Amino acid sequence: FKLLLTGNITLLIAPKMIRFIYFTLFVLLTLGIILIIRGTSEQKSTNQCDCEGEHSYPTSIGKSLFLYLLFIIPITTGFLFANNVLDSSVAMNRTIKLGASSSDTNQIKTIKNNKNTEKTNSTSDKNKTSSTVNNKNNFDNQPEPLTEKEYKKLKTDMLRTKNININDQLYVPMMSIIQDNLQDMIGKTVSTKGFVYREKNFMQNQIIVARFGISCCVADASVYGMMAKGNVTALPKDKWVQVTGVIAQTQFDGGTIPIIKIKQISKIAAPKQPYVFDVGVKIE
Structure with a gap:
């Protein structure tokens, strides 16, 4: 009840589960x-049971206090504990999806009964990519899966434009398109936001601009992000930043991944909804 009242329930589960x-x-x-x-x-x-002896409520104050504390303590602790957002301490124990290839298990989903799905066109700012996205559900405020047509249009728009703005609603599919078409993306300007994360073997001028993506709840959260290189030595981990730079490629853990050569970076406040959602692609 507390989480629903404060709106912090979305820090634990995806909006569609509310x-x-x-x-x-x-x-x-x-x-x-x-x-x-x-x-x-x-x-x-009168309640009958197959046991000997009589059942009664505690007769002393001490026994009554002990009995009721078994219920009161768990309830009160629920109101006392702070609400924490997933951060680097969790990310370090999970696989980082740098580029989020569309071959990932959760990226493409088959969904039936899609006749009532509403669609809307969302056009980005001038000189930034435009894409078709689905309306958010009025109840859970979570994006619906993209159709194959919408996914192809998003890919076409990203390949045509010189400036790509990675937004929260289409974060995972946009990251996937960049990874799968990396050679065509090199040299384009990209803008993204996330928290600062570093692997142990990173150089001082390297970070990952990371986001947690969830499907149902924080227990299934995956870490998505893009490596960035520039003047980031002084940035503390878990600090939220907005990064703009040029897409290049680099080698990491035996694979080729995109990397942002930072042109501009600024510290920002953590968004009200820090997580992104792996909406998937609807196979019709």
Whole structure:
């Protein structure tokens, strides 16, 4: 209830799952009301069990206090604990998807019953890529999967433009397109934002501009990002930055990945929704 009231529930689960949390809250609230009514009712009822001896409530203050603390402590701690966003300490224990190839398991999904899917066109600022995106669901505020046609149009727009702005709604597919068409992307200007992450073997002028992508909840979160190179020595880890630079290629862990040669970098505040969503591509 606290997480729903404050809106921090999206720090733990994807917005599309919130409807199930509301349902659970309603069921538990209903059961709680029923149990309160039954527990405070003057009507006497006899419960039989296959055991010897009588059952009764604790008779002393100490026993009663111990019994109720078993319920009170877990409830109060839920209100006392802070809400934390996933950061470098979690990223270091997971595989970093630098470029997010479309061959990843979660990138392409088959979805049926798509007749009611609404679509809208979203055009970016001047001299930046334009793309067709789906409307956000009014309930969960999470992007719908792209259709194959929309994905192809997004790819065409990115290949044609000289300036690419990686937005939150299409973060994963745009990163995938850059990786899969790296030779055609070299020399283009790209702008992206994320938190600062460093691998142990990185040079002082190298960072990863990273984002956590989730499908259902933070337990399945994957780390996406793009390597960047420039004057970043003084940047602390987990600091959010906006990076603009030129796409090049480099070798990392035996593979070829994109890298941003930084032209401009600025510190920014962490967005209200720090995670991106792997919306996938709808196979019709």
